[in-house]
Amino acid sequence: MIRLCAREMRGAWRHFGYALACVALGVGALVAVGSFADSLERTVGRSAKSLTGADVEIRSTRPLSAEADAVLAALAREGVARMRVLELAAMARTGQASALIELKAVPPGYPFYGRLTTDPDRTLASLIGEGRALVHDALLARLGLTVGERLHIGGAAFTITGRITGEPDRSAGVFSLGPRVLIAADDLGATGLVQPGSRVRHRTLLRLPAGEEPEVLRDRLTSLLPDPALRITTFRQAQPGLRRFWEQLTLYLGLTGLVALLVGGIGVASSVTAFIRERLQTIAILKCLGAGWRQVLGIYLAQAVVLGLAGGMLGAALGTGLQPLLAPFLSALLPFEVEPVVSSGAVLRGIAMGLGVTLLCSLWPLLEIRRVPPALILRRDVEATLPGRRPWAAALPIAAGLAALALWQAGSWKVGGLFVGGVAAGLGLLLLGARGTIALSRRLPRRGPLVWRQGTAALHRPGGHTGAVLVTLGLAVMLIVSVALLETSLRNEISGRSPTRAPAFFFVDVQPDQAERFARIVAETSGEAPPELIPVVRSRLAAIKGVPVVPDAGRRDEQWSLTREYVLTWAAAPPGRDTVVAGRWWTAAEAAREPLISVEEEIARTLGVALGDMLAFDIQGVTLSARVVSLRKVDWRSLGANFFVIFSQGALAGAPATYLATARARPDREAAVQAAVVAAFPNVTAIPVREVLERVAAIVDQIALAIRLVAGFTVVAGLVVLAGALAVTRRQRLYESVILKAVGATRSVLARAFAVEYALLGVAAGLAGTALAAGLAWAVEHFFLELPWSWQPATLALGVAGPAALALAVGFLGTFRLLGHPPLGVLRRE
Amino acid sequence: MISIAGLSMRLSSGGRPVNVLSDISLEVAARQFLAIAGPSGSGKSTLLGLIAGLDRPTAGRITVGGVEVTRLGEDALARFRLNTIGYIFQSFHLIPTLTALENVAVPLELAGERDALRRARELLAEVGLAERAHHYPVQLSGGEQQRVAVARAVSRRPPVLLADEPTGNLDSATGKQIIDLLLALNRNLGSTLILVTHDAALAAHADRLVLLRDGRIVGDEPVNGVTP
Numbered sequence A: 001m002i003r004l005c006a007r008e009m010r011g012a013w014r015h016f017g018y019a020l021a022c023v024a025l026g027v028g029a030l031v032a033v034g035s036f037a038d039s040l041e042r043t044v045g046r047s048a049k050s051l052t053g054a055d056v057e058i059r060s061t062r063p064l065s066a067e068a069d070a071v072l073a074a075l076a077r078e079g080v081a082r083m084r085v086l087e088l089a090a091m092a093r094t095g096q097a098s099a100l101i102e103l104k105a106v107p108p109g110y111p112f113y114g115r116l117t118t119d120p121d122r123t124l125a126s127l128i129g130e131g132r133a134l135v136h137d138a139l140l141a142r143l144g145l146t147v148g149e150r151l152h153i154g155g156a157a158f159t160i161t162g163r164i165t166g167e168p169d170r171s172a173g174v175f176s177l178g179p180r181v182l183i184a185a186d187d188l189g190a191t192g193l194v195q196p197g198s199r200v201r202h203r204t205l206l207r208l209p210a211g212e213e214p215e216v217l218r219d220r221l222t223s224l225l226p227d228p229a230l231r232i233t234t235f236r237q238a239q240p241g242l243r244r245f246w247e248q249l250t251l252y253l254g255l256t257g258l259v260a261l262l263v264g265g266i267g268v269a270s271s272v273t274a275f276i277r278e279r280l281q282t283i284a285i286l287k288c289l290g291a292g293w294r295q296v297l298g299i300y301l302a303q304a305v306v307l308g309l310a311g312g313m314l315g316a317a318l319g320t321g322l323q324p325l326l327a328p329f330l331s332a333l334l335p336f337e338v339e340p341v342v343s344s345g346a347v348l349r350g351i352a353m354g355l356g357v358t359l360l361c362s363l364w365p366l367l368e369i370r371r372v373p374p375a376l377i378l379r380r381d382v383e384a385t386l387p388g389r390r391p392w393a394a395a396l397p398i399a400a401g402l403a404a405l406a407l408w409q410a411g412s413w414k415v416g417g418l419f420v421g422g423v424a425a426g427l428g429l430l431l432l433g434a435r436g437t438i439a440l441s442r443r444l445p446r447r448g449p450l451v452w453r454q455g456t457a458a459l460h461r462p463g464g465h466t467g468a469v470l471v472t473l474g475l476a477v478m479l480i481v482s483v484a485l486l487e488t489s490l491r492n493e494i495s496g497r498s499p500t501r502a503p504a505f506f507f508v509d510v511q512p513d514q515a516e517r518f519a520r521i522v523a524e525t526s527g528e529a530p531p532e533l534i535p536v537v538r539s540r541l542a543a544i545k546g547v548p549v550v551p552d553a554g555r556r557d558e559q560w561s562l563t564r565e566y567v568l569t570w571a572a573a574p575p576g577r578d579t580v581v582a583g584r585w586w587t588a589a590e591a592a593r594e595p596l597i598s599v600e601e602e603i604a605r606t607l608g609v610a611l612g613d614m615l616a617f618d619i620q621g622v623t624l625s626a627r628v629v630s631l632r633k634v635d636w637r638s639l640g641a642n643f644f645v646i647f648s649q650g651a652l653a654g655a656p657a658t659y660l661a662t663a664r665a666r667p668d669r670e671a672a673v674q675a676a677v678v679a680a681f682p683n684v685t686a687i688p689v690r691e692v693l694e695r696v697a698a699i700v701d702q703i704a705l706a707i708r709l710v711a712g713f714t715v716v717a718g719l720v721v722l723a724g725a726l727a728v729t730r731r732q733r734l735y736e737s738v739i740l741k742a743v744g745a746t747r748s749v750l751a752r753a754f755a756v757e758y759a760l761l762g763v764a765a766g767l768a769g770t771a772l773a774a775g776l777a778w779a780v781e782h783f784f785l786e787l788p789w790s791w792q793p794a795t796l797a798l799g800v801a802g803p804a805a806l807a808l809a810v811g812f813l814g815t816f817r818l819l820g821h822p823p824l825g826v827l828r829r830e
Numbered sequence B: 001m002i003s004i005a006g007l008s009m010r011l012s013s014g015g016r017p018v019n020v021l022s023d024i025s026l027e028v029a030a031r032q033f034l035a036i037a038g039p040s041g042s043g044k045s046t047l048l049g050l051i052a053g054l055d056r057p058t059a060g061r062i063t064v065g066g067v068e069v070t071r072l073g074e075d076a077l078a079r080f081r082l083n084t085i086g087y088i089f090q091s092f093h094l095i096p097t098l099t100a101l102e103n104v105a106v107p108l109e110l111a112g113e114r115d116a117l118r119r120a121r122e123l124l125a126e127v128g129l130a131e132r133a134h135h136y137p138v139q140l141s142g143g144e145q146q147r148v149a150v151a152r153a154v155s156r157r158p159p160v161l162l163a164d165e166p167t168g169n170l171d172s173a174t175g176k177q178i179i180d181l182l183l184a185l186n187r188n189l190g191s192t193l194i195l196v197t198h199d200a201a202l203a204a205h206a207d208r209l210v211l212l213r214d215g216r217i218v219g220d221e222p223v224n225g226v227t228p
Helices: A002-009 A013-046 A048-052 A066-076 A137-143 A185-191 A214-224 A240-278 A280-288 A293-331 A344-371 A374-378 A392-410 A413-443 A450-459 A466-495 A512-526 A556-563 A588-593 A601-607 A667-680 A689-728 A730-742 A747-785 A793-819 A823-829 B044-051 B074-084 B100-110 B116-126 B142-154 B172-189
Strands: A056-060 A081-094 A097-106 A117-119 A132-135 A150-153 A156-166 A180-184 A200-207 A231-234 A505-510 A532-544 A565-571 A579-583 A596-600 A614-619 A622-633 A645-648 A658-663 A685-688 B002-013 B016-028 B033-037 B059-064 B085-088 B160-164 B192-196 B208-213 B216-222
Touching (some): A013 A240, A013 A293, A013 A689, A056 A214, A081 A137, A081 A185, A081 A667, A081 A685, A097 A185, A097 A667, A097 A685, A132 A150, A156 A180, A180 A185, A214 A231, A240 A280, A240 A293, A240 A344, A240 A392, A280 A293, A293 A689, A344 A392, A413 A466, A450 A730, A466 A747, A505 A667, A512 A658, A532 A556, A565 A614, A601 A622, A667 A685, A689 A793, A730 A793, A730 B074, A747 A793, A823 B044, B016 B044, B033 B044, B044 B059, B044 B160, B044 B192, B100 B116, B116 B142
Parallel strands (some): A565 A645, B033 B208, B085 B160, B160 B192
Antiparallel strands (some): A056 A200, A056 A231, A081 A097, A132 A180, A150 A156, A505 A658, A505 A685, A532 A614, A596 A645, A614 A622, B002 B016
């Protein structure tokens, strides 16, 4: 049996070459993404302690209570060392120039783990403290400063003593507001930036005596300090935000890679179909000699296993080799270097996926073996159609198997289900499009020049794989074009905002006694109407419907809503952009009776509150309960101040409030407005909207680039399918072209006929794929991003022209050698 | 009309070189009907193919109507075939994706003739296949396919007609019809006709019979009893 199988494989490599390339490309995409995700996870895992700078960390938005301090002091007697690090956004200024910075105040022993690297390379104590600061390069460039010069932060002046070249526990979001400035904790008071209601991140870093488990300390602390406002984590839970972002990104990249593998699977199926068509005689002979169809199927399935394994291993090598190429695109989004590793997990998983897809995709054409009648050897001509029906009953388990592989890759029912549904719908529509194209090419009026008719006729050539090529190329086009459409939409949304909608600045932490003068100065320098000043009060959720919120409450996705900081405001009338969707807004009389709140509808659903329910908030230690009387829909796309929870007027009287201001300014006035505000109010932070949006746009670009890179595998796989289809029909093409030559066609006539065929194939795939991409992009924009649909004619046109050009190029590479063939030998063989 | 001098063709078969044609020299006058006979493998078809420029000889020179075929480039050869040669193959060689009518029209269209399809329809009628115009080759019998092929070969009224065992794949009754058709058309056209066959009865129709064996001319004589 094995020998039979091995013998059968001889001479099959012409078909298997293309199938092998298909599998290898798909697996390569998966392994490249998987290895990168693994490398990242390992890098984060290895340097987890330095990424936190501690064994256990306590985070909060206000200073630890006296009670908590007492607990930590008691722990100190057990040898648990602690230090306090404060982080906040602030303005750095010198003369007229100012810039938004991320300020960090650290004690002398900083950090517990990892190493802060600086230029010059000296001890921290000799670089900060007593009015000295370390700054990031970007700030020097922004303000035109050099080491040794002075800058102002809040109400204090600092001398720059050096540059920060590496910071172990940089809160490594993908996004940062501005460059880092490091000062001593003792100098923070002089800046006057820490006031009631200011937005400050308090981090308490704890170091354990050697040999003790951080999880034990975390659990002890959680029970000793049952305050939901405190986030207590071990270093092993370092950077949850960063991890979540990368988990998501690599998940979507992985699914993009899976599309490449599915395209490869279609390539495998079409190669196997061609192979079986050639082997009908052999199969009939084997059956005549007494082999059962299961035995024959076994022989060919064994070949599929070899193919899947070989393709998988080739793909694993390819993916591992390409990972360093993918890494630079993604590393631009990371605050640290990722060292590429060979990930055995990703490799094994990739090979398993390759094998699974190969087997499932070849099973469908291989089941044709059952229908081959032994009597076939009696007929010289191979009949085009086999007796009996296609094994439709087998289609279900095959589809289920492929869906299971997709779910395995996705790792969740929800994402996997969406993916399977989307791919199934896309494949179905593309298949329909392919059928339509073939039917159309058959019914097309047979008019026009010879090259046109010859080219269109070739589209419905028997065994010509027009369907497979259309589906695979179309799928690739759909991926690439939808990413391009979404990216441009997002970019337009971010950067193309009309100045009437978007403010130029957000100003944060305007103190109540500064409000009036602040409004006057902004209005004078901007030449616009006075800025909108909104009172804000920072709080935590204390109880829902009378049930206190505890730190471990709820599922993981709910926890964010439960333990996050709630920025509250009050208003007598609903904000103009919001619409009340349930209940109604309070009257002055109602507001005077008891505290009332209006809650944003999504967060109300997450928290499980309805009209009439009570929510309690902890405002700087004071608990305030209020009744939900209306739910609002908020237009989050509007760049204004939006709130989850709005109180009735008067309910928050006495709470420590600061003001948030949004101000408009013409681009040429922005610098002047910022300079005037920063000079007059050193404690106020100015967030320049344009700059922030540009940074967001750059991240969107970077992500889109990474997705496009992985989607590139799909395109190449689609082109391999095309090349394979050309190889299968090579004999037929050669035959037709030598007949045409024999009756007097020049090479140019032949080339033009081929060009018509390939260009039509490419255009059809481009049209189908681009139409699907437009549908997909519209759905994502409409249902998930809530963006209006925008026409992008250039992208759409490129989505059609691009595949046409590629199909032409690959087609010519595959057939140009046919053009010079002397006809006589070919004609005599046929 | 056709002048062949010192023609040799060496092919490799299974790694061994084989002399398919050795030092063939032949003159064919205009309007002559020449039959080439000989056992299979004697090089008849190769000789015919070389005259049409369907392959290149190893040595020697072929001139057709004053044009030195053996010196033409690939595309010039195609144009030469289009304007000078009508070729009929043993196994018909129609383009499977085109209908009978379209197959006949191909040379006319290649030549850029305006009413190619109308002309093709007339030609199909001449070979008795007017009602089969829109059938594909697979839907036609062997005899019908060969008639389409004949119509295609004469469509451009070529000065030279080459027929390579045109009845070899047909039963004798059908084969006779094809030969009658071919000869009738040739009488009208006044072309030079070279017919490769190993059928003595067929060869008897010719003005002159050339015998090939192992790639060499072993006999060249006028055929008695038939006058052009």
